[in-house]
Amino acid sequence: MPAAGRIGRVVLDSPLPQLDHFFDYAIPEELAADAVPGVRVRVPLRSAGRVADGYLVEVADADEPEGGEGFRGALSPIEAVVSPVPVLTPGVWRLARRLADRSAGTASDILRLAVPGRMVRAEKAWLAQPEEERNPPPQAPSVGVRGYGDGVLEAAVARGERLALRPIPRLSRLPDGTWVGEWAVTLAALAASCWSGGRSAIVAVPDHRDLDQLAAALAAIAPARALVRTDASQANAERYRGFLEALAGPRILIGNRSVVYAPAERLGMIAVWEDSDPLHAEPLAPYVHTRDAALVRQELEGCALVVSGLVRSVEAQRLVEIGWLRDAGPERVTLPKVVLTANQQAAEPAARAARIPSGAWRAAREALSGEGGRPKGPVLVQVARPGYVPVLACAKCGQAARCTRCTGPLEQKRAGATPSCAWCGALATDWQCDRCEHRAFRMVTVGSGRTAEELGRAFPGTRVVLADGEHPVLRVGPAPALVVATRGAEPIAEGGYQAVLLLDGERMLARETLHVAEDCLRWWSSAAVLAAPGAPTVLVGVGGDLARDFATGRFVDFARAELVDRRELRFPPAVRLASIAGAEETVRTVVDAVDPELLVDVLGPAPVDEHTVRAILRFDYARGAEVAAAVRAAVVRNATKRRKAPAGGGRYRPAPSLRVRFDDPEIL
Incomplete structure (x- = not known):
């Protein structure tokens, strides 16, 4: 029998937006001791005798009002307390609820990130420990x-x-x-x-x-x-x-x-x-x-x-x-020693065509041999892409080489290897350019493997270390070595690198994204701080304001100027965004559910693929809660809408196809 007058308010572990609210259950007398806020529970659902997992968030008296009214009607009892440990703390629940409301999502999706799955053996061992331990x-x-x-x-x-x-x-x-x-x-x-x-x-x-x-x-x-x-x-x-x-x-x-x-x-x-x-x-x-x-x-x-x-x-x-x-900020500003090669390369045609200009070669040679009075030590070479030759093109017309089966990009995995597709792996033995019908390739992008091979030939007898996603290296010693690493995979050298070469900067900047300049500054800075005090960091081929900000450490000025540009264009973070993707009719219904007075403007809907369109809502931060509430209400209505079964589909009903994402970093 239920304990007299005790009610448990449960949030279900379900991604369905229509179930994202409290469900009230009676607390049986035999579970009263363990049914405390935060524990995992199993509760019945009034549909086909199903049960669901969830969290007991609150415990209240049956006569305690909620929304101005008391509880009415008979409540189903909680079926079981899965674990006596209150794993959902009040602070984490408030955070999950606020974030879900802010992003038009469900609290259970947040809780899946916050509370790991139960491991019975680990839990029993922890409960057996004395409190002082x-x-x-x-x-x-x-x-x-x-x-x-x-x-x-x-x-x-x-x-x-x-x-x-x-x-x-x-x-x-x-x-x-x-x-x-x-x-x-x-x-x-x-x-x-x-x-x-x-x-x-x-x-x-x-x-x-x-x-x-x-x-x-x-x-x-x-x-x-x-x-x-x-x-x-x-x-x-x-x-x-x-x-x-x-x-x-x-x-x-x-x-x-x-x-x-x-x-x-x-x-x-x-x-x-x-x-x-x-x-x-x-x-x-x-x-x-x-x-x-x-x-x-x-x-x-x-x-x-x-x-x-x-x-x-x-x-x-x-x-x-x-x-x-x-x-x-710190009391004393310390900056890496950055050398820019853009001016030298602009003045010398031969240097402009070189991937590694003479100044960078000289810095590497002095660091490896100890010339110029500097101590000998390792040299870091940062490159843009892993692999051997990750991008190939037609040798005659320059068009990117694509697979004849799936249109994926062709790459060369090692010296002398037959080019193959990066997507399906098919060998390009019978490849022919679909523009000029030429059959020969040329390299467009040199990867970490090819760079390591070329540097090994240029510095015979020097150890070459390759560090990328397939060859993870976390640390290297202080002995002279050439360390070729992709961005983000640079190992730490004991005492720091005696020289750092940043290659492929122009190729990194060629990415089509709103954050490309910020990303490049972060990649270059992450490599530059690995240099020993006074050791040069050579940025190859990049000039202009971005190179100047990197060399002088004016990252706050860069962020300030970038923010000014974003405000003029009404790009994030000057405004907030919400992307609505799905079937065109559904997307338009969601957009129409939001009061236009709350929005700066609406972009789209525009097609994403054959079956999907996407609309982008732009709005001020002050309107974020109202926009999220309107979008969430439309999502719930869409999830509970009855759908016709396709012809010959029996009782099958298609699931709602709608994706809502606030502050989507992939849009721009």
Whole structure:
């Protein structure tokens, strides 16, 4: 029998938008002790005797009013409490609800990112631990934040300030001899200071390389029990064990984008490193960016917020200009030594045609041999693409070579290999240009493999290291070597590289995206900070304002100018966007459901493929909640609309095909 007068409000684990609300269930007397807010439950659905999983969010009295009225009618009882552990904290639920409403999504989609799947063995082992072992006592960190003034950043975090932090662009050696970026030392010291005060800290980084650096920096100043790491490479049991540790008490939580949803008790700080990195864009519905989740959580919990990166993102600059973030930087500005070759190449025809001009060759030779009084050491060569020859073209007319079977791009995987399709793998043995009927190829883009081969011939006897997605290398020693790496895959050298060559800059800038300049600055800066103090970083073939900003470290000025251009064009982040994709009739219905007075304008609908169109809504930030509510209501109506079965389809009804994404980074 149900316990007298006790009602459980449950959110179901379902992606269906029409089920994204509380369902009321009676709490049976035998479950009353375990049925506390936050536990996983199994409840019946009044359709075909089905059951569903969900979370018990609230427990209320039966006579407690909701919306001005009491509960009426008989309620179905909760069928089972799956686990006695309250895995959904009130703070995480408020965050999930707010983010779902902000992006016209469902709270359950957010909760799938926030709460990992239950692992029974790990849970039982955690429950068997004594309380004192679950929650280690805080202790003061061994070092403080350096380079920003004694205790300045720690005090700002303690006051709950919101900072746009400019990092110190250099490498740092930890006590155990490990080299990491100075940014990792700074964020680790801030997180440790927060934890020592009895509060949790969350630090979100783009990928595992950044995570390894941050973990190494924290290991040097904080006990291992204080750290909880969330990584996609972890086993499910290990990840769930860390999640349970975070429930026990204050911790330092580090990880990729989903760590921003961690159940941090007494949250004191959220930090996001390199918020402009596309890895922070969530690929799963409702597609909430790490930075946006951090901003909302900071507002809900009143903790400190630190947004930092080697390059100031345009989104962070907008927040600085409206006063939401405060600009903060080191006491002393240190910049890598950047050498630009664009002027030399423009003046010399031979240098203009060369992929590696004479100045870059000279810098590499001096670093490898120790000429010019500099110490010998490794040289980093950054290239745009992995592979051997990733792009081929017709040798006569220059048209891109495409597969005759699937029209995919042709590539050459190694020296002397027959070109093949990058999509279907078919060999291009009978290829012929469909424009001029020529049968010979020429290289358009040289990949990391071909670059390593050419440099190996140019510097005989020198070790060549290839680092890309297929050949991951995290660290190299201080001995002379040529390290050829694709952007984002550069290993850290002990003591830093004695020279850094940035190739293919013009090809990187040729990408058709709104963020191309910002991305290039981040890629180049990530490589430049790996150089030893005073070692040259040579940017090949790129000139103009972008090269000047990179060489002088004027990344804030770049973000400010970029934001001015975005405002004139009404591009993000000057305005917000919502993309509506699906069948044309459905998309038009959703667009018509939004009051035109709420919008700046509507772009489209325009065709995406044979069956899909897309419309883009542009609106001001102040109107975001109203637009999201209108779009979400239209999505629910579309999901519950009766659909005719196709001819001969029996009782089959096609599923609604509608995709809604707010702040879509793929649009521009």
